[in-house]
Amino acid sequence: MPIARAAAPVTLEAIELRVLQIPLVAPFTTSFGTETVREVIIVRARTAAGDGWGEIVTQHAPLYSSEYTQGAWDVAERILAPALLDAGSIAPAQVAPLLAPFVGHRMAKAGLELAVLDAALRAEGRGFGAYLGAVHDRVPSGVSVGIQRDEAALVDTVGGYLDAGYVRIKIKIKPGRDIGDTAAVRAAFGAIPLQVDANSAYTLADADTLAELDRFDLLLIEQPLQEDDLVDHAALARALRTPVCLDESITSHKAAADALALGAASVINIKAGRVGGYLEAVRIHDLCAQAGVPVWCGGMLETGIGRAANAALAALPGFTLPGDVSASDRFYHRDIVTEPMVLEDGHVRVPTGPGLGVEIDHDALEAFTVARAELRR
Numbered sequence: 001m002p003i004a005r006a007a008a009p010v011t012l013e014a015i016e017l018r019v020l021q022i023p024l025v026a027p028f029t030t031s032f033g034t035e036t037v038r039e040v041i042i043v044r045a046r047t048a049a050g051d052g053w054g055e056i057v058t059q060h061a062p063l064y065s066s067e068y069t070q071g072a073w074d075v076a077e078r079i080l081a082p083a084l085l086d087a088g089s090i091a092p093a094q095v096a097p098l099l100a101p102f103v104g105h106r107m108a109k110a111g112l113e114l115a116v117l118d119a120a121l122r123a124e125g126r127g128f129g130a131y132l133g134a135v136h137d138r139v140p141s142g143v144s145v146g147i148q149r150d151e152a153a154l155v156d157t158v159g160g161y162l163d164a165g166y167v168r169i170k171i172k173i174k175p176g177r178d179i180g181d182t183a184a185v186r187a188a189f190g191a192i193p194l195q196v197d198a199n200s201a202y203t204l205a206d207a208d209t210l211a212e213l214d215r216f217d218l219l220l221i222e223q224p225l226q227e228d229d230l231v232d233h234a235a236l237a238r239a240l241r242t243p244v245c246l247d248e249s250i251t252s253h254k255a256a257a258d259a260l261a262l263g264a265a266s267v268i269n270i271k272a273g274r275v276g277g278y279l280e281a282v283r284i285h286d287l288c289a290q291a292g293v294p295v296w297c298g299g300m301l302e303t304g305i306g307r308a309a310n311a312a313l314a315a316l317p318g319f320t321l322p323g324d325v326s327a328s329d330r331f332y333h334r335d336i337v338t339e340p341m342v343l344e345d346g347h348v349r350v351p352t353g354p355g356l357g358v359e360i361d362h363d364a365l366e367a368f369t370v371a372r373a374e375l376r377r
Helices: 069-087 094-098 108-124 129-131 152-164 179-189 206-216 230-239 253-262 277-293 304-313 362-368
Strands: 010-030 032-046 050-056 138-140 142-146 170-171 196-197 244-246 268-269 295-297 347-349 369-376
Touching: 010 094, 010 108, 010 253, 032 069, 032 108, 032 129, 050 108, 069 094, 069 108, 069 369, 094 108, 108 129, 108 277, 108 304, 129 179, 142 152, 152 170, 152 179, 152 347, 170 179, 179 196, 179 206, 206 230, 230 253, 244 295, 253 268, 268 277, 268 362, 277 295, 277 304, 295 304, 304 362
Parallel strands: 142 170, 170 196, 244 268, 268 295
Antiparallel strands: 010 032, 010 369, 032 050, 138 347
16 A cells, blocks of 8 residues: 655755764674774754754775765765755755766765655654654664674673563674584574575685575574675575575665565565665565565664664564664763663654654763854854
């Protein structure tokens, strides 16, 4: 059933950009490195009807993707934000077409689009979930567990998250920290919903190692090969019983359609920042729903701004697997919203207030800000 996803234009008066550095509760280690501080760009769209907020989910260095904080800051400040301000009155659905001539920089574009969306929906008194077509008021919460010191530490960490109520566990893997880690978690906790995430750490030459994971009855293996290896992912998928899920490879609706056509994935992780915005994320959701392919909502260690938006996205009907929309305290002692997301019986609630449904804790915002710029019309 078609869902109306139109929002009225807003008149942009200024766009504020801030770089935040927020300490993590604990170091987060993946196959491409360890984070102890989350560096992120927050966008504030100032309009005649009020403000809207967005989040550019880049990291300090181009490790997960080619995008990174300083690059996103530069392109947002010098090119993307001025293009939106020059447009004056703009509807959220016009943001992506307006910025399309500028190649790449999907995370920067997504953060700007979200700020415009939030401003427009707040002006209308409409919630983000209702706008996207959410069908649930809460969504099941999974947790992403970084690579730990050893197998014993991993089991202890996973046990803590299970005790907290998380309904699905994802563990990060890399060569040498794959079979043993997965076996340890399975042996300790039995038939819990479990998946693994390789963050592109393998090649097709590792197919035999990855096939050993079949015996652990995993929900999926996420992004085992490089992001541009759709053909090799298709070959790997034919060699494994474990469903292959793509993350970094899915950068757009077209990339998702190509992956499905090639048989490179039977599950897709949708991250709004990675695909250029929440409207493109919905298009991918609709594509996969029509094809009968399950999707789930990935995470980028978002603040309460992006976390609220992700909860709304994950409440769409095609999101049939628990995503990485965890409680705020999974990563932060202090978030930048007044009511951080919490875990309730293994789920998080979809905010229902106008726009994203969250309010900014301005003291926290100021405390974590390390750079700020404001561009005006």
